[in-house]
Amino acid sequence: MKRPEPRDEEIILNRNKYIESQTDTKGIITDCNDYFAEISGYTKEELIGKAHNLIRHPDMPRIIFKLLWNRIQNGHNIIAVIKNLAKDGRYYWVFTHFEIIRDINTKEITGYRAYRKYVSKHITAVLTPLYKKLVELEKEGGMEASETYLNAFLKEKGEHITIDNLMEEIYRFY
Template sequence: MYEQYYIEKEKEIKLDEMKPILSRTDLKGNIRYCNTYFQEISGYSEKELLGSEHNIIRHPDMPKIIFKLMWERLKKEQNILAVVKNRSKDGRYYWVTTLFEIKHHPIHKTAEGYLAIRKAAPHNAVEVVTPLYKKLLEIETTQGIKESEQYLREFLEKEKKTYDQYMEEIVNHEGVVMKFLHGMKKMFIY
């Protein structure tokens, strides 16, 4: 047991708490911009990332229902906050708190893509969300995504929270995470 835990910890990438990971995609999820920290952490070059689908960094431990929810919200032009486990090119992983939002053309005001602003996920958020994600993934594997979605709904009902309330609560120690993400959003010019 200890050896397995130790080996898993060895594969985790420790993120700089003060550096954001930024990316922008088109409406289909193809990467159009990525900052240098994204390249460094993911292990992919800018050339490999640009034009690739953003799921190039998707970790197999992530339940599909989280991304289904994300796409549903973005298509309705609603932002979404999520704790996400990503995978680097060499197979290591890293946990991030991500604010996904729609980006509009500055003049025409039409949707033109999505912005993802990430920072290191708080340790307590990872501890809280990991059992939920494992359960959702188990349900998806054995019963399907609809059942996984139903489980998530029932879980949130028991918590007496919306998805947004749940995520903000687990990642937002005294508002610090949200202040950081919104501060990065204001600085992100393209």
């Protein structure tokens, strides 16, 4: 499926609804709710069986997804603020909370469930410059350059601040 050309037009989410999806351990969508299909512009049939990065907006730094995947693959939940790309090229921001799905008997990770909701303009205004800088650095020096910058940025915020702490702090003041 061809990726849409991004447009500078935001889709405003309903504050009272959640976008939900479930993936296998490789990030392939195995289920989603109607609101996800509605907002993304894809039908459920177009979404299920596809890689979740189908909706990844090019303004999102790859380092954020690397950190996200590292956390959830190691059995840790994470809250993240993500800019997604709809089928028609518009974008929408979401707070995403991940839940790890485990086999009831073996406790092995079998997939992930994500719940996404509305993000205020205040939060996107705070994160947009950081994400833009990280994307620029990735284009110039790869993911290592953006990771170095992000680590320095977090250290400047406090000795023990991690990406998790930052997202949780932002989420708390949401």
